[in-house]
Amino acid sequence: EAGVAQSPRYKIIEKRQSVAFWCNPISGHATLYWYQQILGQGPKLLIQFQNNGVVDDSQLPKDRFSAERLKGVDSTLKIQPAKLEDSAVYLCASSPTGIYGYTFGSGTRLTVV
């Protein structure tokens, strides 16, 4: 079974620029999650989708972050405009249902300069 695919692997942008990350979950996984992992910390949940609907976005900084999963398959996370403190690894995870079978992608490392 193919894993969770994320792209790009690395991105360097200047502050105030925009950036987008893409995630393709494991086929058939209904639930998709985006996490932010700052260096030296555990992953922090940003948003959770069930199919194409948002289940929880309480930790998403909505003034600059947005995410969508229009067809209930792949997803895009966008930051506009980026700040220095957004430098982190952005991880996507998916699960078939509920909490079991949670699988992570390798992440996108964002550096804002």
Add this chain to the structure above:
Amino acid sequence: GESVGLHLPTLSVQEGDNSIINCAYSNSASDYFIWYKQESGKGPQFIIDIRSNMDKRQGQRVTVLLNKTVKHLSLQIAATQPGDSAVYFCAENQVDSSYKLIFGSGTRLLVRP
């Protein structure tokens, strides 16, 4: 130990010794827990899980212990190998209307040859 700023607590062990990594979780209502291993440049990888109705579960070379009284998890790795060097996170499923994992701050395991 306690993490300070960007520094993860670190456990250094001799190859062949047993390792014990500890984690304090936050929510007494959490009903499911997972230990993850994260190597540099990769996403978290599932190691072992345990439900709240158990206090011990064993896998291949790994054992997870759960003490609900003091909200404490531990991961025991037998005969630690160089390939075990990584950052280890515990994660809990906080019971509410959705299924999502909340991560702890992590411990770095260094295996000395």
